[in-house]
Amino acid sequence: MDDYANLDYDRAQRCGFPEVIYGASKTPEQICAIAEQLLERHGVVVATRVSAQAADVVCGHIRDARWFERSGFLFADRRERPVEGDTLEEILSCANRAEGQVLVVCAGTSDMNIAEEAALTARLMGSRVQLLADVGVAGVHRTLAHVDDLRGAHAIVVVAGMEGALASLVAGLVDVPVVGVPTSVGYGASFGGVTALLSMLNSCAGGVSVVNIDNGFGAGQIAHRINCPPERFSGF
Template identity: 65%
Template sequence: MAAGTSDLRVAREAERTARYLGRPTELVVDVGVAGLHRVLSRLDLLRRARAIVVAAGMDGALPSVVAGLVSAPVVAVPTSVGYGAAFGGLAPLLTMLNACAPGVAVVNIDNGYGAGHLAAQIAAPA
């Protein structure tokens, strides 16, 4: 998932990594917390996933929101894009590390490869 279009580069890196590792993927874009109705409209798809990667900058709240709605593990990727006081990804990183929803794992800023690889390992066939 990409919260906004500026997070798309990192989300695509995660998607391509998981796909290269043999997992089916679907990219969901423009579903940030500023428009929760867009997240809710994709809830059926999200609840079928075995793992979800969420790339988000700015306030970094989306992984916690998603984790509260699904039972699959959520891999959170803070992105370095955005404006205001995001501090190059540090603000969303700290938010994601402090997520109150269970099942959230956080990778480093802009680490789409690491997020996609972890999600692929989580979703590996038994």
């Protein structure tokens, strides 16, 4: 493995969670070898953007690994009080290692792959997570119906493509940080998410920060760190 990976085993101590594998462009064998090493050292491993082909190899070697086709998210958890469940709903409702409250707000069904990545990232890192799906601004009543949920969160991730207006709407309703995730969903002039990115960067509502296009993992990690800062987080 030395010819393609130099694993950062100390990241959990520095940053609160072990190194996460970015699966895109890695071979199935490389992902599997790295995952086995991280799992042996830390008792938990997370990989993002894992293809179906790679997931077959990894899950064949790591029998308790779970892979989510929609987002390409893969994890195995052998820690004491592991995050358990086979579906997204079961994992988000698991009481183990669930602190505070992160809310992931998804504008449309087409954005759900990125929202799922954000939700699973924050959940595996130790946050309690709630996901609101299909509450975009085209039907603003759908967003406003969840004002109590929005105001009960410690950190909010807003996932939206098209014009990306949902981040500004949500930020105008709450007093907690909002992490905007522009997605590549949209027609021609959305420019693969650039329109949503620029819209979120130019939000007139205070408290909005923005990650890269389709970066659900980055948003989930930021929201977790806001929700569970080191002084009140019990550890990964």
